[in-house]
Amino acid sequence: MSGSGAGLVVDSIVRVFSGQTAVDHVSFEVKPGELVALVGASGSGKTTTLRIVAGYEQADTGRVLYDGQDITRLGPSKRDFGMVFQHYALFPHMSVAENVAFGLEARGVSRSERMQRASAALDRVGLGGKGGRMVQQLSGGEQQRVALARAAVIEPRLLLLDEPLSNLDPTLRQSTRDELRTTLKESKAPALFVTHDQDDAFAIADRIVLLSRGRVLQDGSPEDLYDRPATRDVAMFIGHATLISARRTGDFAAVSIAGAMHRVELSSFTGIADGETGAVVLRPEAVEIARDDGGDQWSATVIARRFAGAQFVYRLRLDADIVFDVASRERIDTGATVAVRVTRPVPMVP
Amino acid sequence: MATLAALPLLLILVWTVIYPNVAVIMGSMGHWREFAESPSDVEALKNSIIIAVASVAASLAIGVPLAFLLTRFDFPGRTVLRAAALLPAALPPLVGVISFLFLYGDTGVITRVVQIALRLKDVPWHLNGIGAIIFIHAYTMYVYVYLFVSAGLERYEASLDEAAIGLGAGTLRRLTRVTLPLLTPAIAGSALLVFMSALGSFSAPYVFGGGVRVLSTQILNSKLNDAIGLAYVETTVLAISAVAGLLLFRWLEGKRAYVAAGKGGASRQPVRSRWARIGLATSAALIVLVLVLPHLMIVLVSFAKDGAWTTQVLPPEYTTHNYAGLFTENQLWTPIRNSIVMSLLATAGNVVFCVAGAYLIVTRKFSGRRLLEALVALPWAIPGTAIALGLLATFNKNDLSMGKVLLVGTFWILPLAYFVRDIPLVSQAVEGSLKQMDPSLEPAARGLGASWWMAVRRVVLPAARPGIVAGALLACVTAVGEFVASIVLYTHGNRPISIEILAQLRSYAFGTASAYSALLIGLVLIMALAARFAESRMQ
Numbered sequence: 004m005s006g007s008g009a010g011l012v013v014d015s016i017v018r019v020f021s022g023q024t025a026v027d028h029v030s031f032e033v034k035p036g037e038l039v040a041l042v043g044a045s046g047s048g049k050t051t052t053l054r055i056v057a058g059y060e061q062a063d064t065g066r067v068l069y070d071g072q073d074i075t076r077l078g079p080s081k082r083d084f085g086m087v088f089q090h091y092a093l094f095p096h097m098s099v100a101e102n103v104a105f106g107l108e109a110r111g112v113s114r115s116e117r118m119q120r121a122s123a124a125l126d127r128v129g130l131g132g133k134g135g136r137m138v139q140q141l142s143g144g145e146q147q148r149v150a151l152a153r154a155a156v157i158e159p160r161l162l163l164l165d166e167p168l169s170n171l172d173p174t175l176r177q178s179t180r181d182e183l184r185t186t187l188k189e190s191k192a193p194a195l196f197v198t199h200d201q202d203d204a205f206a207i208a209d210r211i212v213l214l215s216r217g218r219v220l221q222d223g224s225p226e227d228l229y230d231r232p233a234t235r236d237v238a239m240f241i242g243h244a245t246l247i248s249a250r251r252t253g254d255f256a257a258v259s260i261a262g263a264m265h266r267v268e269l270s271s272f273t274g275i276a277d278g279e280t281g282a283v284v285l286r287p288e289a290v291e292i293a294r295d296d297g298g299d300q301w302s303a304t305v306i307a308r309r310f311a312g313a314q315f316v317y318r319l320r321l322d323a324d325i326v327f328d329v330a331s332r333e334r335i336d337t338g339a340t341v342a343v344r345v346t347r348p349v350p351m352v353p
Numbered sequence: 354m355a356t357l358a359a360l361p362l363l364l365i366l367v368w369t370v371i372y373p374n375v376a377v378i379m380g381s382m383g384h385w386r387e388f389a390e391s392p393s394d395v396e397a398l399k400n401s402i403i404i405a406v407a408s409v410a411a412s413l414a415i416g417v418p419l420a421f422l423l424t425r426f427d428f429p430g431r432t433v434l435r436a437a438a439l440l441p442a443a444l445p446p447l448v449g450v451i452s453f454l455f456l457y458g459d460t461g462v463i464t465r466v467v468q469i470a471l472r473l474k475d476v477p478w479h480l481n482g483i484g485a486i487i488f489i490h491a492y493t494m495y496v497y498v499y500l501f502v503s504a505g506l507e508r509y510e511a512s513l514d515e516a517a518i519g520l521g522a523g524t525l526r527r528l529t530r531v532t533l534p535l536l537t538p539a540i541a542g543s544a545l546l547v548f549m550s551a552l553g554s555f556s557a558p559y560v561f562g563g564g565v566r567v568l569s570t571q572i573l574n575s576k577l578n579d580a581i582g583l584a585y586v587e588t589t590v591l592a593i594s595a596v597a598g599l600l601l602f603r604w605l606e607g608k609r610a611y612v613a614a615g616k617g618g619a620s621r622q623p624v625r626s627r628w629a630r631i632g633l634a635t636s637a638a639l640i641v642l643v644l645v646l647p648h649l650m651i652v653l654v655s656f657a658k659d660g661a662w663t664t665q666v667l668p669p670e671y672t673t674h675n676y677a678g679l680f681t682e683n684q685l686w687t688p689i690r691n692s693i694v695m696s697l698l699a700t701a702g703n704v705v706f707c708v709a710g711a712y713l714i715v716t717r718k719f720s721g722r723r724l725l726e727a728l729v730a731l732p733w734a735i736p737g738t739a740i741a742l743g744l745l746a747t748f749n750k751n752d753l754s755m756g757k758v759l760l761v762g763t764f765w766i767l768p769l770a771y772f773v774r775d776i777p778l779v780s781q782a783v784e785g786s787l788k789q790m791d792p793s794l795e796p797a798a799r800g801l802g803a804s805w806w807m808a809v810r811r812v813v814l815p816a817a818r819p820g821i822v823a824g825a826l827l828a829c830v831t832a833v834g835e836f837v838a839s840i841v842l843y844t845h846g847n848r849p850i851s852i853e854i855l856a857q858l859r860s861y862a863f864g865t866a867s868a869y870s871a872l873l874i875g876l877v878l879i880m881a882l883a884a885r886f887a888e889s890r891m892q
Binding site for chain 2: 057058059078079080082083084085086088089090092093094095096105106108109110153157
């Protein structure tokens with residue numbers, strides 16, 4: 004790995020907690036201006052990785068560099084990073100403005116200047132005029148924005164966010180995602196944020212580093228991860244995917260369903276040689292219930308129906324052990340047999 | 354309906370808590386000039402307040418750093434120190450004072466060792482006066498601060514400190530701007546407890562105050578000199594000072610009203626530097642020694658032959674006769690039997706009364722609920738001596754028209770005093786358990802067709818059980834070693850252990866006095882362990 008890259012470079016860090024390897028040779032970069040998401044299920048090592056980057060945890064081996072400088076052993080107060088904690092960690096005995104100004108106070112900024120800058124920072128997150136409130140008087144969404152303003156007002160070299168949206172209710176979460184991306188982009192500082200929610204990652208990040216059991220599964224753009232998953236694990240984590248065993252033949256895969264062979268066009272097949280076996284990744288939007296008899300059709304049984312507003316989502320059984328979801332505006336009873344077809348090329352994973 | 358049920362409880366509280374205080378104030382009328390013109394009383398008031406404030410300062414100075422050290426850092430000896438830190442709480446008030454006398458008094462072991470080691474002609478210090486009182490208060494009362502602040506630190510949201518560090522704050526700024534302000538409720542709460550205990554403290558000033566006058570001892574003196582009117586004035590002044598202190602601390606606490614509790618999760622930092630580890634381990638060993646010494650001393654002297662220990666550093670002759678005597682000689686066994694019987698009676702009363710009260714307070718809404726809640730907590734704010742004087746003023750004759758019954762001079766006055774003193778303790782424990790119960794459980798049981806009594810018996814009481822057990826054990830422990838109210842109210846017939854300890858001490862029977870004391874310590878430890886066991890089984 005190039006030690007001299009600008010921005011953050013995490014180089015093969017390892018962290019073992021009482022025999023359990025929480026972080027296992029994780030490497031990635033955050034380039035200037037970039038928004039990177041560390042995504043993974045709980046226990047994947049994403050939070051430990053973030054805390055090592057912030058300096059609250061020490062890596063057992065490996066290095067953390069910023070702008071080419073080794074900061075692995077530097078204390079968190081000396082890194083000039085801004086961190087937004089999962090539960091925000093707002094000081095309950097200080098007003099909103101005092102919270103935001105705290106980092107400036109620690110930097111010896113005069114009282115009048117820091118109050119001015121805090122109030123400007125609050126304006127930027129849409130909380131102008133609320134500086135005099137106590138933290139508990141704010142809603143969860145407002146607290147999240149105070150935490151963001153507090154981290155951003157010190158003009159950090161890097162913003163770190165630990166599950167920034169996990170404490171918000173679902174409706175607020177949708178709108179906050181877009182706001183957060185806008186605010187982060189405007190602040191110009193690169194940002195690294197941790198989330199377990201792929202929708203959050205897709206909506207906010209330029210790039211996603213997917214972690215599982217302490218290892219990096221894939222590092223790429225949201226489109227990469229969705230359309231060109233590198234492994235079964237990536238495919239299972241991203242999107243509501245069903246994996247079906249298949250053999251690659253050129254740009255197609257041969258799939259056996261209920262004894263019959265079918266051909267499916269592939270969009271990607273990284274790491275699978277011609278003739279090798281793997282699995283095709285079937286997502287609801289790649290499949291439709293056929294109304295005519297064009298193309299290669301598969302026969303399936305409807306085992307459940309769920310009303311989802313604009314359409315119904317049907318759970319179909321293809322074969323003894325292959326079940327997947329497909330959406331349709333048509334109303335079909337459970338137990339009915341339907342014909343389905345794959346409408347677009349799908350990825351294949353080893 | 355609930356108001357009706359609460360009425361008998363309120364009546365008992367008015368009769369045993371409110372009325373005695375009114376009687377004391379009434380009795381004080383006409384004697385206030387006497388108080389104001391008595392130089393010794395004015396000095397006593399001043400001393401009481403100085404001692405209370407200095408005890409708070411000393412307890413904070415020991416308890417806060419110790420709590421930080423033990424919750425935030427890991428070092429060799431931590432576990433032992435953590436266990437030993439609670440030891441002073443196992444010393445009943447009078448016993449702590451006696452052990453300090455044996456250790457640090459003019460003829461005490463430590464005093465003589467220092468004198469011999471430094472080849473001094475005179476003893477290096479005298480254990481008397483205000484300094485000595487504050488010294489022993491610091492030893493016994495820092496435990497409150499340590500416990501409260503430790504609990505605060507355990508719950509403390511670790512990310513708040515991390516946020517402060519991440520924003521660039523150094524250690525000092527983090528402590529003064531974030532950590533300590535957020536611990537204010539714990540610090541203020543424990544400081545209040547120390548203030549109240551130190552203000553009403555009786556044993557330390559009584560045994561080695563020397564010429565130092567404080568209000569609690571003045572009250573007993575005036576009573577013994579038949580100046581009962583003056584005693585009532587002194588009692589009123591002491592009670593008013595205590596309530597004023599209570600209100601002051603509550604006000605300070607209220608100014609910092611915010612919820613700082615988080616999910617905790619601060620991990621202890623291992624101390625890595627070699628020298629720091631050695632230093633900490635050595636200090637830990639020293640502190641543990643200082644903490645354990647009083648207990649060891651009591652146990653050691655309890656085996657010393659009465660009258661044999663005079664000028665030697667350690668008692669020269671040992672025997673098991675002191676213990677044997679307690680259980681075989683009628684004169685020595687009577688106080689033990691008295692204390693056990695009286696504390697069991699008081700505790701039984703506490704359990705019945707406080708369970709009923711807590712049940713109404715927690716599960717019912719009725720007019721008078723707040724009053725009941727305030728009254729069950731009130732005895733806590735009144736020093737033991739003042740409670741005793743109140744009972745003395747109320748239960749001193751048979752006059753039903755005045756609501757007075759003659760109990761003073763009978764066996765029953767002490768169980769009553771113990772009952773009143775322990776109402777807040779037991780109520781709080783039971784309320785704590787009941788508050789954790791899902792409030793819909795009792796209605797659910799009734800909805801399934803259970804009678805009120807069946808719902809209480811099968812649902813409410815099992816939920817309250819951890820609190821009942823813990824509260825009863827605590828009440829029993831405090832009653833069995835009670836000294837402050839006892840010395841005002843006891844008769845020869847119902848004299849409890851603490852009074853007998855004092856009597857044995859006066860006749861230089863140190864061995865017997867210590868055997869009693871060791872017995873009390875043993876009882877306290879057994880009951881504390883039983884309470885902890887009961888609590889852990891319930892969770």
